[in-house]
Amino acid sequence: MSWLLILLIGIPAGAGTALAVAGRKADRVAPLVSVAISVLVLVAASAAAALRPALWVRFLAGAGFGLDVDDLSALLLPAVAAVAFLVLVYAAAADIAGPARFHGLMLVFIAAVLVTLTATTLPALLFAWEVMGAASYALIGFHWRQSHRVSSGLTAFIATRTADLGLYLAAGAAMAGAGMSGAGASGGGMSLAGLDGLPGPWRDVAAGGILVAALGKAAQLPFSFWLSRAMDGPSAVSALLHSAAMVAMGGYLLLRVQPLLAASGWAADAAAWAGAATAVVLGLIAVGQEDLKQLLAASTSAQLGLVTMAAGVGDAAGGAAHLMAHAATKSALFLAAGAWLAALGTKRLADLRGAGRRWPLLGASFTLAVLALAGIPPLSLWATKDNVLTAAREHSLPLYLAGLAGAVLAAAYAAKAAALIWKPVLPGTSAGYDSEEKGSRTVARWQQVPVTLLAVAAALSGLLVLGTVGDVVRGMLGSGARSSLPELALSGLLALAVLITVWKFGGSLPSIPGALSWLQMERAAHFLLVRPVLATATHLARFDDAILARAAGGSAELTRRSAHGLNAVDTALDSATDAMAGATAGAAGRSAITDEAIDGAVSTLARSVRAAGRAARRPQSGQLHHYYAQAAIVIIVAAVLLIVVR
Structure with a gap:
């Protein structure tokens, strides 16, 4: 069945390369081709999740190029493919300039993500990691005639590229350790599943390298600042890269190598506390934002902090479920923000007052997704988040309290995002329109449909950790964490109380010093690294x-x-x-x-x-x-x- 994997990856890679190379000659057909290819990818991903194909070829002495669809990747492949399809439908309706180049790059990026999801060896992972990083740089700086957008893409690329060096360090440690243990001849030393069996010192080096690379890609502290600059990319790029794809792959990698983190004795705790710290610090930053996309970006880092925490405490099922629920939720929110930006020419929260009344379907979809982000029962992130918090409580009470604080902050920044869109438009609100680009004052139907479907998915994804479906997922991934009814009730009541309080104050929260500049993290990185x-x-x-x-x-x-x-x-x-x-x-x-x-x-x-x-x-x-x-x-x-x- 290796042919199915080749088709799954080769179709978007080949079509994307052809569109990108063809350039303006393919502009007219590019959106249609892109959507059609994404349908094929969704079908192939669903088939791969059911049939579980594998592929392994000899790459170098002691290193194979391996791909496989196991329980973890079988859960995530269809979800990522579905989000990619809906985002490309939105992008086709949005009529982005340079469609052939845009859709070509998006398809190449999707192919790299699919390789990342199925990679079983370090050479395959490194190959996908490199292509994914290069494609993200091109997509964030897609409007290359605007120098600040190119600069933002370069900042994101350099920040993640610096962390990516950890993956090369891990590969070197794996090869050295495999040589000592005699596993190099068969290539087993470069297998992701076998890294926990490396000799002591090399195992620690591999764990540290992968941890750094994953934290960088997932925009966790201290690398979070690059995600702020990445918001200069097109909204469709933000919806895919920063929900189901690029940042999600950092958390996914930690879930994939969780046995290595546990075997090291220290990397698991480091991952758990890095995730908890990011959930709290980036939650505070999100609360202090005045720009909708910046708020969503900071909340992405914060929510991925819970996935990182799940990897640290060994809750693969909770982490994977939260990753999938967050992907649907955040892609819906980013697409809605992009639709309002294109229509009104602004993404400032104060200038979006009344936007929900103007486009009721879009406003209702945005509200459903943002309530899921807040953790309001019975929506998805309420259940998936609590599953992670339960595993954290069993691991460490202080870690649980930190995660709970991050959850409370999630309710605050989600309520802030939703509070103004249903308020009546004030006489001076329209003065803020067209402050960032010329708005069209219209939202196409096919821009709203993907948002609605993703919002429905955001509402229902909590079933991944509840009831019979939750038992199946836990059985597949070998995780026994299950939230009790009192824990779920406490979390839901806290989120609801915070939501009502913020809504009552009209979304106006006190300014947090340094929040708008993301605590000057980029300047600190420039001083300490650049x-x-x-x-x-x-x-x-x-x-x-x-x-x-x-x-x-x-x-x-x-x-x-x-x-x-x-x-x-x-x-x-x-x-x-x-x-x-x-x-x-x-x-x-x-x-x-x-x-x-x-x-x-x-x-x-x-x-x-x-x-x-x-x-x-x-x-x-x-x-x-x-x-x-x-x-x-x-x-x-x-x-x-x-x-x-x-």
């Missing part, structure tokens, strides 16, 4: 100029002198040939041929060297996307060879 890296690069450049450049110059001089020497030899041969020319006519003829052959060979060699030098300069453009395009071509060729020659 400056040292730039200083190191400057010193290396000086070393290059002083040492390496001189060495290259010396080599060139040596080559020049060698050429002069060869020329002298050639001249000597010419003289010898001339001296021998008088002996016989036949000898003269042969000497002439030798002379011409040597001259021709030297000239041909010189022309080849000059041509190679000119060709070598062309890829060295200094443009980051050119280098990534070259790397992508090499990776694609390698992947094709792996599939064909195996």
Whole structure:
């Protein structure tokens, strides 16, 4: 059944690449092609979840390229594919400029996410991780003519890329540890499922590296700030990347390697407390936001904190259920925010007053999703969140209280997001319209339908941890955490009390110092990371100029002198040939041929060297996307060879 996995990943990857390369020629058909491909992906993902295909090919000595649909990925594959389909339907209706490039990049990104979900070895995970990061950079900075958007994409890329180095560290530790244990010959040392069996020191290095990489991708502390800048991307990008895909993959990776975290003895606790801290700190930041997309971004980090906590306390079922419920909830909210931005030209909360009254279906869908985000019974995040909190309480009471504080804050920022959209429009409200872009004052029907469907999914996803379905999920993932009725009641009452209080004050909460700037986390990262890296690069450049450049110059001089020497030899041969020319006519003829052959060979060699030098300069453009395009071509060729020659 490996062909099913190849189709599942190859169809969006191939179609996305074709659309992106075709450019403007494919603009008219790109939205239709993209939606059709997403339907095929949804069908293939559902079939893969039922049939459980697997694929393994030899990649390098001691390292295989493995994909497999197990219990965890079988739960998430159809959910991610469904969200991707609805987001692409919305994007097709939104009429985004440059549709071929946009939809092509989205499909390539989706293919990378699918590989991430099914990867069973570190080489496969690294391959998907790289493509996912590069595609996210291109999508966040999609409107490349606006420099601040490109800058935001670059900030997000560098922040996550820095954390991604941990994954390479983990791969190195796995390879070294496998060599010590003798597992390298079979490739077992690079298997994600076998990392907990690495020798002690290498196991700790692998756990630390994966933890850092996952925290970066999931926008957990201290990497959370990049998600704020990522909001400069199109709303459809935010709805996919920051709900069901990119940030979700950080939490998913921790759930995948939970045995490794537990085996290390310290990484599980580190993950749990990092998630709890993010839920509280980013919850406070979300409460203090005045921009709807910024509020949703901060709440994404906070909610992914609960998934990270679930991985730390060993609650795979609760973490996976919360991941899926959050994906439906947050994608609905991001799409609604994008529809209002396109219609009214603003995403400031104060300027969105009365937006729900103006578009009742969109307002009702937004309200349903935001109540789920608040944890109001019986909606999804109320149940999935409590499942995680129950596992946290069994692990540590302080950890449980921190998670509960994050849940209370969720009710506050969700209520703030919903409080104004049903209030009557004030006389001065319209003055804030068109402050960010020119609004159309209309919302297309096919922009509203995906939001409604996702909101319904957000309401019902709590069944993943309740009743018979919850028992099945816990049985599949081997988790025994189950919330009691008193715990569910307490959580629901707290959320409802906070919601009513915030609603009564009209969504006006006191300003939290530093919340709008996300506690200056980006500036701190610049001071602690960017400056040292730039200083190191400057010193290396000086070393290059002083040492390496001189060495290259010396080599060139040596080559020049060698050429002069060869020329002298050639001249000597010419003289010898001339001296021998008088002996016989036949000898003269042969000497002439030798002379011409040597001259021709030297000239041909010189022309080849000059041509190679000119060709070598062309890829060295200094443009980051050119280098990534070259790397992508090499990776694609390698992947094709792996599939064909195996």
